[in-house]
Amino acid sequence: MTDIATRVWNHKWKIDPIVRSLIDTDFYKLLMCQSVFRNRPDTDVTFSLINRTTRVPLADLIDEGELREQLDHVRTLSLTRGESTWMRGNTFYGKRQMFTPAFMDWFEQLRLPPYHLERVGDQYELTFEGPWPQVMLWEIPALAIIMELRSRAVLHDLARFELQVLYARAMTRVWEKIQRLRDLSDLRIADFGTRRRHSFLWQDWCVQAMREGLGDSFTGTSNCLIAKNRDLEAIGTNAHELPMVYSALARSDEALAAAPYDVLADWHEEHSGNLRIILPDTYGTKGFLDRAPDWLAGWTGIRVDSGDPEEGAETAIRWWRERGEDPTGKLVIFSDGLDVEKIEHLHARFQGRVRVSFGWGTLLTNDFRGLVPEDRLAPFSLVCKAVAADGRPTVKLSDNPRKAMGPEAEVERYKRVFGVGEQVAEEVVV
Template sequence: MIINLARRAHNHNWELDPITRSLLDTDFYKLLMLQFIWKHFPQMQTSFSVSNRSTHMRLGEIVSIDELREQLDQVRRLRYTRSELIWLAGNTFYGRRGIFESAFLDWLEKDFRLSDYELSVRDGQISLVFHGLWTETTMWEIYALSAINELKTRASLKRLSELELDILYARAKTKLWEKMARLRDVDELRVSDFGTRRRHSFLWQEYVVRAMADTLGGKFGGTSNTYLAYKHDLEAIGTNAHELPMALAAAADTDEELKAAQYKLLDLWQQTYYGALLIMLPDTFGTTQFLRDAPDWVADWTGQRADSKDPYVAGDEYIAWLKSRGRDPKSKLFIASDALDVDQIIGLHRHFSGRIRFSAGWGTLLTNDFRNCNPQGEDGFDPVSIVCKLDHADGRPTVKLSDNFRKAMGPREQVERYRRIFGLEGVADVPVIA
């Protein structure tokens, strides 16, 4: 596990250290969703776009657009290798083999391609858009976000001497160790790496994941990064994300169909997957309305992930809802995944202990916490809240309301329409960290 990160950073050559080394270098849920899309929506046309919610950070003036284009083009040249496909076919995921169909894996090998893209700088920000079949665009999300974040990192690294790089990484390693040391003594803890999209760099994420596995042992549930799971024999973690109900809602013709789209998605998902993969993400249009109006069979799903609501509130709400539907919360799983760090992970674990199974999906502040580590005292290594979201499906604009007013996305008139249909109950207004 000994990697001289400072020396590698000092001597960076992008051909030696491409940001994306494999098409598996993505969140596991993207592969699960890709198979779902390939199976149910192979002809849907979509577009995705990158948005920087940390508007004070003018990424278009920090990241070299030429270098970003080289990295994106390099990803488009990648193909799944035979050994990667064999691993996907034969490995056990969530206790089961055969999650990926042989026809899907054949398609990955022979026909999968990434769409083209449009890249420019507008008003100091990166403008990056992907158009094409949904099967061609969906995978760009993680590749694009990890490329932009790492190029931002590399731009800041170039300003440091080799000694300063040593200090930077020594401080970051110390901070990581102190976090792991606090978690190591927490009984029955379960925490996983969810940090690919906003990582400091691939090498740092790999270092962090191996350190977590070595230090936390069974408390470390695995990683959402499929390539690191493949490379280091770890559990691949992930289920689904917001783009699925967003697309189905955009395809709806009436207000009634729009309201029902969030449940239609779950019905299609449970026709495709089962067991531990039945984790709902109810906050696309607001968690409170989702639970209130959900068909009773939704309560039979394995668990819930909270991504934009205060996880204490979201977990308590889920437990109360399960009880009201006659289900035992202790048999269910609650996953928190929004801007977590050590204090909150420990606090949530204690809060839900004995009431529901709890797991933490630790993202940005696991794989990109270099705050106050820069020996030059600047904030160039602070993480930014950058997203790549579905914005059109078959020519219609998509909307994400979220449980946080500040995370709502979509054309203003469509956001207002969705808010009239879904309501505002349980929606808060809090700062977006990452």
């Protein structure tokens, strides 16, 4: 019998909100937010949406009014009592009170700041300006909203059986990937797929499939809301945003050269253990490690997020040996464009030589490749980055020149300061 009250309730919604919680975001955003709140609270930043896959005409696919409704909805959100309790009371990596009372007091009052949205050709220009600790929290919801609105636009054209079979196929695909991963001994893998997920419900389904399929090999999810709802570990450390903004604020070449290490010095004071993970590729991994102070070699591990991942890991292993560290005790987290084949390959090559861990993102939570005509549900490379800090442009080089960003003259200056030479271009899929 139809539950009339529930049906009436479901049809009362003016919109179907995509992001319904301020902690429907990556754990590392909250960690970084607290660090910024403590160390650089008065920095003004601009974040901007960048669609690297320009053949996906976002402004043709997504209605501007619907996009505004979703963004406006996020601005109505505030931290709920239960969310605050979870953040205040939870144990992260075995540490209690990861978030300080001062930060939590601030976060409980937070509403996300205004956005600027404009259609330019077949793309949207979407920017956020204001105090760094506020603006930075737009990144993940903005990306998740645009990704899911794009999914909805494509799904809109599908009939009922087509939808049912589409999800049946996608579920089968995820499950078969998970079955293959079961064969990898001592695998450690987490969900990093919030920002470019097909939809919230789909990410939630994938996380549950990972838990059932992989058991203890599944170490958790970067998504705080899902971690809270599903009683999982929230996973994450830090990202390029910190060295990019610190570097933009540097007033001399000397200060610029020191900026990425200043970031980690601040981090070193705040965190220990599993949170001491180096992200070395912002201005070239090799140069970064060569110039690194010795105390950094004592950190727990490294995250390999661009360039050839084998080369990145080998570079790190060599560096640890040079600095007198035992690589077998070090953690290497692979998180760039992973799918099962790459995970299997990296696992085979590095397991035992270092402690290996995987942060599986877009191809876990948004692999609908080949499932609809013209591949209109294929994932694509959408990012939302800090592009300016206190009026000065940011720069990212990374280990893949196709992921570089910033004004040309600044890019050249950064290459000179950080001693980056020729780089190998790799295709950016997601």
